[in-house]
Amino acid sequence: MSTDKPHKKRDIFIDGPIDPAFVAESIAKHATRTDIGGHEIFLGQVRADMAGGTGGGSSARTTAIDYTAYRDMANEQMTPIREEAFARWPITCLHVYHSQGVIKAGELCFFVFASAAHRQAAREAVAYVTDEVKKRLPIFGKEIIADGGHQWKSNT
């Protein structure tokens, strides 16, 4: 049963891609929570960008991102983000997962899931938590390029 408290500390990291079946199971686990009226989900998927961005010399695409993290710090930094979300919106639960390791283009790497009595709270909480995780958690991404090279992803 999901009865997450804002202070609950947990490991957000999953080794490898996030299985769509895991997303489905996560939704199914909330069937007993009849106080919930809406779920909101954000799923991040690895995109096959052109390497080097605009003006880059390469014409090869990103084939995967190899994610690493300062795992202890990331999990600790998740606690205040979770507390902020519960303080600002009347959500019943919040789940966040991020991949570690090599995630191929087309696979899921990031899963943010909030539930609430009404849709607005769940929507706004997911948007906030998604942005804050990207800004505040020490997660690093090495973009593997089809020509054999790599470059480092940056959210800033």
Place this chain on the structure above:
Amino acid sequence: MEVKLFGMIAEKAGAETIAVAAGTVRELRQAAEARIDGLAAMSYAIAVDRRIADDALKLDGNEEVALLPPFAGG
């Protein structure tokens, strides 16, 4: 003290950790930049005990210290 390295910084250093002596975060920054080619030109943060720290923060050598390149989650 042992300094944890991540992402592009670990790649530049060719190591997951380096050992430096420093009494403040500023000294740590200077020592790390002297040790790792290209670090001075990079944008990075220093974490002390898993929080982003200012240069003025004093270190007693028992902290958990890390150099963090730009974040890329999501």
